Amino acid sequence: MAPKRGARNNNRSNSPATKKAKTQSDEPPPPPPRSKRWSRVSGSANAEADYRSTWEEPEKWYSYVTICKPPSPVNKLFSEDEDDEEEEEEEEEEESDDESYYRGREERPRCPRKGCICCVSARETPNHPWLVSQAGLRKCHTQHIHLSLRNPDAFGILECNDFPAYGGLEVMQNLFVDFDEAAADIERGWREQWAVCEGMALWLLDPKGCMLAALIGDAEIVFATYRLVGRMFLAMLAQLDGLDLLDGDDTEVRSLGCVMTWYVKLAGIFREHLALDAERARGPKSRFNPDYFDDAIMSYAKQRGVTLGGDTGYVDDDIATAGADLEGQVKLPDMKKGAAAAAAIADPWGWKAELRRYERSHGGVLGFVTDREHHAIGGDCIDMTTWTSAERKAKSYDGKDVLSKADIEGIKNGDLIAIW
DSSP states (O other), rough: OOEEHHHHHHHHOOOOOHHHOOOOOGSSSOOOOTTTSSSSOOOOHHHHHHHHHHGOOOHHHHEEEOOOSOOOOOOOTOOOOHHHHHHHHHHHHHHHHHHHHHHOOSOOOOOOSSOOOOOOOOTTOTSSSOEEHHHHHOOOOOOHHHHHHHOOOTBBBBTTHHHHHHHHHHHHHHHHHHHHHHOOOOOTHHHHHHHHHHHHHHHHHHHSSSSSSSGSSOOHHHHHHHHHHHHHHHHHHHHHTTTOSSSOOOSOTHHHHHHHHHHHHHHHHHHHHHSOOOOOOOSOOOOGGGGGHHHHHHHHHHHTTHHHHOOOOIIIITHHHTTTTTTTSOOOOOOSSSSHHHHOOOOTTTTHHHHHHHHHHHHHHHHHHHHHHOOOOSSSSSSSTSSHHHHHHHBBBSOOSOOOOOHHHHTTTTEEOOOO
């Protein structure tokens, strides 16, 4: 399949008249710093740079908008149920039958559902249950681009059966790195970390992203990765708690109840597909169990008065049957009020310690898969745009490189590329 490219034109006019007319205030702001995890030529780096361009307009991108519903449930991810096929056909019919509704509304993204209200400002729809920041939506979309660059079938490349799963793992690991890097970002602070949490949840709820990494044959890295998802989100909730942003529903984090709902739902899906241990460890219910991190999320909801988001059916059918302790009995860290006091509690849910342990235990796995020198987590080893043309040809079905010279030159120049 031919690559889809979206060029970012950063060129400036070199005419003398233009140079003379420009003042210092006309100069664009410097681009956001480039993460050290990327290769010199990398489609992943370009996709991340495209996402980071949102940092130039924080008021816009950290504002909240609606989505019709989160991605379809993936509990039957591996089934071939005819009902699932019928549901897909119905959605396709909705998309084709409802074209008139969208006339004049092309300025915003939309989904196939009838009466779509995706990406409408939350201020215009105060009673709509599903909200997300625009940055979180953009983060999710960026992960789909990342995954497309790690799909060997799209590149016509013959690889081992586990290769796409390792591609999904690399995407998840990069989100861990994003969250960790955002913690040191004083300018954007918790808002960028929250966008990472939103984007990860939406991407993991999508059938294309959710359980892909769980198909890896190494159970140890699967368990460690999906447990880390829970610790990351709990670290986020603890931070919000310390900033007085977790006191009931009257919070500037407008998508709080929605995102908490999604992570509770994800924990149940992870256990169902053996990415977490479904057997509860013995002990008091107040003790934290990383395989049941949804117990702790429910505890935050109950003890801080947060209403879980979404329509009643979604909550009742998916949360109540997910296996979480609905009473919320896990002991929560005593995050004293105020930013300074919150920072004093360094690692209430063990996120930082587990991330470092994860890096020591599993850093370099992706390099091993691709025979490349790589000792960290995340990065772009599995991203086939970072390979040389000769490497892609050597592993292709027909001895050809799916990327043209123009594609390769575009990637070098920072163009956004995805292969669907």
